[in-house]
Amino acid sequence: MNMLYPQFEVIRNPNRCIKCRACEKQCANEVHGYDENLKIMTCDESKCVNCHRCVAICPTRALKIVKTDHTFKENANWTEKAITEIYRQAETGGVLLSSMGNPEQHPIYWDKILINASQVTNPPIDPLREPMETKTFLGKKPGKIERDEKGNLIDNLPPHIELNMPVMFSAMSYGSISYNAHAALAKAARELGICYNTGEGGLHKDFYEYGANTIVQVASGRFGVHTDYLNAGAAIEIKMGQGAKPGIGGHLPAIKVGADISKTRMIPEKTDAISPAPHHDIYSIEDLRQLVYSLKEATNYKKPVMVKIAAVHNVSAIASGVARSGADIICIDGYRGGTGAAPTRIRDSVGIPIELALAAVDQRLRDEGIRDKVSIVVGGSIRNSSDLMKAILLGADACYIATAALLALGCHLCRTCQTGKCNWGIATQREDLVKRLNPEIGAKRLVNLVTAWNHELEEMMGGMGINSIEALRGNRLMLRGIGLTQKELDILGIKHAGE
Amino acid sequence: MEFTANTTYYQQLQNQIRNCDDKEIIIKELYGQRYIGCATSDKNFKLYGTAGNGLGQYNNGSTIEVFGNCQEAVGDTMNSGEIIIHGNCGDACGYGMRGGKIFIQGDVGYRAGIHMKAYMDKFPVLIVGGKAGSFLGEYLAGGLIAILGNGAQGKMPCSYFCGTGMHGGKIILRCDEKPEGLPEQVLVNEMNEEDRAELTPYIEDYCKYFGGNVKEILSNRFYVLTPNPNSGYNQLYTFE
Structure with a gap:
């Protein structure tokens, strides 16, 4: 039966x-x-x-x-x-296990926020004719301008990530996705002048050449973390949490740890790769600061250090702590963020929407006068360029995309990543399936997607009469809510349409 | 090159060390400065005083000898090399360590050797002369931890939650009676000849650094903790 x-x-x-x-x-x-x-x-x-x-x-x-x-x-x-x-x-x-992001019918605030445009005065700008600046720098901004005794400017700029557009591919480990998927992400990131993220799976030797466009992740399992790895990327990301499973660790089953993945993760073949829920060397903001500075020491203060947290109830207080830990960039992952596998109950009922988390964090850091100490990157989930635009207007410096990137590679969101039998060659390690994903074609599709988003971003910026992404950041006057309660509007820091 | 740390800020001290090409680094009057030997690969450190947090973190082949006590996160995510501590050591020692050896003459704090893992020619080893705090060897995935139990009077030389989530590697505890109250993820057996042969070279090193008699130490009763294959992560899930 x-x-x-x-x-x-x-x-x-x-x-x-x-x-x-x-x-x-x-x-x-x-x-x-x-x-x-x-x-x-x-x-x-x-x-x-x-x-x-x-x-x-x-x-x-x-x-x-x-x-x-x-x-x-x-x-x-x-x-x-x-x-x-x-x-x-x-x-x-x-325990019920699921993959990809939260599919439940919770409100999507992006869809209840509207963007402004110029009319008559402060006229719109045509991006076809006028230069539009979408270049984005992520990292600490120096508190003051310093000059030497001759009056020349002293370069006191801490290390930054330079992106041609305010988008990055977020963390997906080699193991959770295939070699060809990683190759496509790395190639596309280089061509676009943005970054992709290794996730907690180490960095395959073939991908060291994409270092300038790579963010290397350090998570609780410390898989594949060694000095060459830390120095290989454009930045280092400490993963404290993930939107799909806040407070939960990870488990790559032994069956998926084949020869190649074993080398990249630096663990024996056919052994379980367990990422504990906490970093056992971090029980406080002071401990986090210690890990942040150990990474800065290990890379001679040449790489920005990012700290990724899940959007949970007290996210603004946590982000304030992270900003004081010495991190250069805070990444916040909303509860709709994807995953290769997470307990269903946690994926669907733990965490908060990224829109509210972002607005709360940006406001808190401004109130405390430390917003310039960190850049904010948000993800989970950014589905299109208007989500991206709204995120920047709410205060983000850049966005992470992952589910959108996988869709570009052919993912159909069937949400069975955990079986390892992905027919599209993405969430699988089976050789015959992996080869179905052509990295060149995949990279091209990713480049197409992000380039198209960037065009749309420029169009919307032009419409608002703004020609630089810097002038958009946190510009909440450009947003209005529709069908939102006063409480929701207050948290988002925006007025209702018509106001 | 010999440095005197005294009240020098750690970043300044670390810069001086980074800019020094000498292989031999001696630091006197070390008063808790952090990250000494962090991510280095070919140095010989001799440290006098108290080493601060993150000593030898990401160590990639250096030898670090401390004549004094150490604070937290010694050898965190260490890849290779050796750390020798003539004293006690704080919490989270050897976290996520992949290779190399740590010898501690005295006691080690909470969370020692969590999630150590072995890989190819890399095999992490943590030898503690005295006792260990709670959470010893949690999530252990590979390598060897031995607690020699000086000062424990033959009682279990570590505190609560030893080996929780262990799925590889080996923990050896010196105690007169079989340890009780361990989590279901570990199997406990009295040390056999094979285990003894595996442990012996590290005890020889221990005695070389700190004195003591190899035969005498090994003549004590030891218990060996290994992962319980029937209590793994396999049967935990069902799918949406």
Whole structure:
């Protein structure tokens, strides 16, 4: 007996199907089959994850995947999801595990914020004609201008990250995603003049050449962390938390730790890679400061140090502490941020929206007079250039994107990364699947995406009559809320539309 | 080159060391300055006084000998090299250490040897002459920790939560009776000949640095903690 009815149905149009069996070859979940005797295509939809690989590859468009209309007796409280989760846990005794970002119906504040434009006075600028500055520098701003006895300017600028546009690819480890996915991100970051992030998986020897466009991460497992690694990137990021699973560590199962990943993470093959929930050398802001400065010491004060935290209830107080820890850049990850695997309950009910977290942090740091001590980078989730624009207007210096980048590489958000059988060659280490993702084509698609966003950013800036990203940052007068309560508007620090 | 640290700020002291090409570095009157030997690879440090936090953090091959006590995060994320402490050591010693050896003559604080891991020719070793605090060897993934229990009068030489989440490596404790109350992630056995052979060269080093008799130390009763394969991370999850 199986109480779990398949979620999807595979609909095959027999008039169009030419029995080429491409779907069968492409599906790592082994949904499709061929009956030699009856000469018909068969399918086991119970294995289908709705990743659309077969649909996209079918030469005659004979396939589609639909949600099953098989149903429980309707119940607004005990939904199908709630019931089937109970069945799964009753069957296995296991913690429910999910991947990618929080899919639940919580408010998306980006969609309730509107951007301003100029009319008549302070006229709009046409970005086709006028230069538009989207170059972004991340790091501490010096408190004062210093001059030597001859009156010449002393260069007292702390180390910075220089980006052509205020976007970076956020942390995804080699292990959670494939070699080819990392290659595509690294190539695209170099071409765009931005950065990608290694995540907590070390840096593959082939990717040291992209160092100037790489952020190397130091997380609680310290995988692959050694002196060459720390000095390889443009900056070092200490990962304290992640939006998808605040307060939770990570676990790359032994089965995924193959030869190549073992080398990059610097752990033996086929052993579990456990990232503990806390850094056991950090129990306070003072301890964090100690790790920050150890990294500065290890790199001779040449690299900015970033500290990534999840957006949780007291995020502004935490960020204030982080700003005082000596970190150059604070990264805040909202509760819609993606993951290769996280306990479902934590992904869906821990943390707060990035829009509110960002507004609260920016305001707190301004109130305390320390906003210039750090740059703010936000992620989780930035879906398009207007989300990006709104984030900058709320006070971010730049945004991290990851789910959007994976979508550009072909991800269909089927949210089964944890199985390691990604048909699109992204969240897998299986050689036959990895090679489906061509790094050159992937890089091109990422470059296209970010370039398009940058054009849109310039258009919106022009519309506001602003020609530099610096003049946008924290300019909340350019935002209005729609359908928000006074409390929400107060937290976001914006007026309601019409005000 | 010989430095006198006294009240010099650590960043200034570290700069002086960075700008010094000498392999041999002697520091006198060290009063808790941080990060000595951090991310260095070919130096020989001799430190007199008290070493501050982050001693030998990311150490990549240097030898650091401390004639005095040490504070927190000694050998944090160390890759190779050796740290020898003629005294006691603070908390979070050897955290995430991948290779190299740390010898402590006296006691070590809380959270020693957490998440040590071995890799290819790298094998981290932490030898403590005295006792250890709570959380010893949590999340241990590889390498060897030995607590020799001087001053413990044959009782378990470490405090609570030893080996929680352990999934690799080995912890050796000197005590007269089988340790009780350990988490389900660890198996406890009396030391066998194979373990003894593995431990012996490190005890020889220990005696070379701090004195003592190898045979006498090894004649004590030791218990060995290894990960319990039936209590791993495998059966923890079900999928959405």
